[in-house]
Amino acid sequence: MNTPPLHAHPVLSADEAKRFEAALFGGDEAKEWAAMNLAGAAIGAAVITDFEEIGGFPKDTARVLVLAGKGHNGGDALLAAKFILERFTAAQAEVLLAFGERALKPLALRAYEALVHAAPGRVRRVRKALGHYALSIDGVFGFQFHPPVDARTATLFAEVNALPIRLRAAVDLPSGLGTVDVMRADFSYATGIVKAPLIDPANAASVGRVRYLDLGFFEGEHTASSAPSVADFVLTSAVLAPLRELRSPRSDKRTYGHLFVVGGSKSFPGAVLMSVLAALKTGAGLVTAFVPESLAAAYAAQVPEAMWVGWPETPEGGLALEGAHLLRERISRASVLLIGPGLSREAETLALAMDIVKTATVPLVLDADALQPEIVRAGKAPRILTPHAGEFARIAGRRALKDFPSEAGEARGGEVVTVLKGPVTRICAGGCVAHSFFGGPVLARGGSGDLLAGIIGGLLGGNSGELLESACRGVVWHGLAADALARERGQVAVRTTELLEFLPPTLRG
Template identity: 55%
Template sequence: MQRAGVALAEAVAGDYREIGGMPEDARLLVLAGKGHNGGDALLAARALLSDRPEARAVVVLCFGDKALRPLAGRSLDWVRCDAAGRVEMMPAEQALAPEQRYALCLDGIYGFQFRAPMDAASRALLTAVNEHRGIRLRAAVDLPSGVAETNADTIFRADFTYATGIVKQPVFSAQATTSVGRLRYLDLGFFALGEPGGTKERVLTKAGLGPLGVLRPAQSDKRTFGHLLVVGGSRSYPGAVVLSVRAALRSGVGLVTAYVPERLAPEYAARHPEAMWVGCPETTAGSMAAGTVALIRERLSRATALLVGPGLGAESETIGWVANLAADSSVPLVLDADALRAEVVAGIRNQAFVCTPHAGEFQRIGPRLFADEKFTAPRGVLVLKGPMTRITDGNTIYHSPFGGPVLARGGSGDILAGLIGGLLAQAPGDPLLAACRGTVWHGRAADLLARTRGQVAVELSEILEQLGPALIS
């Protein structure tokens, strides 16, 4: 429990940086229930108060002090002893009076044992917390109170939910989405997620990036780290392919060759000479014409992966030759954006591939990847982008708790596709690893950007500058 409290305090303080950092004189509101969740919240407050001598805490014991279980009671004693004079016990009505102001509210009322219905006092408390305008950030321990196997009619609305050691399955339910906020996983050395109904599910952690932060072999050259071909760009969407190429260049891949409309190639080559830019014939509307296939095939035998789609456009001629290219490719594929078409996915035969759709694009290709709710692409990997990006190879579902609203901008998917493509080129035999590692890396960089610059006044391309720090922080 002490480990959970310290980890929770550190995580909350880190996420608070997205809105300028927790004030030194922060006022905390702790909602403590009977058991371990209440103890975790109290110990987190203890750690936050220890780091901030001017901070104060208000504690609401939602079921009274006599209902506290031994460990929760001990946690209360510790926080009151260590922050003597800075912890005030209050009834809920007083703590949530309209004039009260708090930098942080920690919800530790209910844990996994909650079963609806909820008692009237708890329902009134949660309603008051949800409606209170003087709370800057709301954080739930393990589960927002009211979320469990059977949800209550009133649920704590969290900005962040911090899973301590084990992620509880209810946080992924559709009914809980608006209450969970952003999920954070605090690895305390336990397993990450159970296996409900026999379906394996896991939560990705930053440990998966570890191998990218080690020294590279001294006896290596550019061919050691793969060769990625990137195919994309059009007159209508000229910037997407640039973001993908720039992300691929940051992925550690040895070589990048980009195929773009011929009128764009000179400008792109001048701006980003690290990549090899190949100008391709254009349609009258400015997309790449069918003659592009011959140019790609000239170098395909020297490539280790192929990324198709960023900014490609949806002209029928273009989609037609992309489908042929995907069907005949001798290297693993990453399909993104306009390449995510049913006819393209349907033509893939034996090669490994990664699809990176958002919800709308998934509607186009989902019927080709799933039948009777089963994933039917034996060598395929699906990266379903969203507030909680999910990845599956048909055997296991991986949830990524990284990133946030800073990624809700055009170009985010192009950067992710470039990262996954570059990683796949370096390890073409493991598309699932490339997809998971690229997703975590992308999300971690976004978190660092938000903590450095905030969520609002940023440009998406700034994520590229955080890719290096994301590997070593």
């Protein structure tokens, strides 16, 4: 059995989810109705929150299109609309029952009646969706859908996909997923359980961004007997819980680790500075940075909290082999070593990185230009690798991303955790993959990875070398801060380093 990361919930196939829910609810309609209300409220609240990235849900008259099928997904969509209309009293809902009112199952019908009762005069049935909508909520098919989509429903999906809609929400997963007739979503809200099709890269264009809405299905003694053994998990924000607790009154700066950072060059001077800034924000006790000597004084003036060690430079401005003694003389003080941000790919500098990794005895974080095939396999120190897709392809040779995570584990000399950055960041260790849905397009800019490397390095130093826990915690914290940044300032007109301002409030809830 695969051991999941802390505070992660399993990703289940459709059949596994069906069996799990059958055991959870036991056919009890009262329990199912309670869960449907939880799901509807969670979707409604999440939609309102996600609207903040594009200026917030309209406070004046807003048209909401609800597409409901026969069953629970339709009920969830209708109750999500109820939640939204109760909070925005100028909003109006147009309900399109894809298979008619008579086809509604009892709980879906109950949800429809609850919506109509909650917003009298603001809900109307329509047979065709026309015009501009602020929001569409897709609840036509659930995870038990089997292709193909019938011709009439396929036409409906095509018509809705062509409409101008500011935000397209899918309940659980987009209707028709896995077919050419899929309903397109900007956000897919996984209610209670993340189903496997949502994490399939082949479905990414239709799924949009995934939000996991934890409804408490994986709490209590029921989980131990009913949750199947799986390889894929979804991370929750609860991974940050230890950072939200009081620190020991008997602690000092050595309690929280001493991170060494090796990086920087004249060609890429900003990357290492961003990593150091991020590491300091994690609460690291001490940070020492080894950077080209021409940059050290300027960095020290900007960030006096770190200790800056000037390193002899190559003619091109990278770190020279002759400076290796500077690290050797101090390495006994380090608890973690981060190598790579802004390092450059000069042959001499990469040879230096190889020598450092070969002899390292403390945990490593390898990022950016340190992610070379021969370097990531050198030595025996435990390590975290933080590649994006291109860097992963480089260290994995000819093997493709479809081989992740099995091939990621080969790129090592000792224990390894691989953090594959992307729209959904995946953390691999020991055959398990933890998926983080936090973050988003606001991270699609230079420097995001440098901040993440610094966050992970800082956390690892204060976490007794717990690689997987530190990697998961760093990815989630980084992603939650990015979400907060986008909601406060939008996705476009921001700078990468503004994310650092949102690390503290993210911890404070």
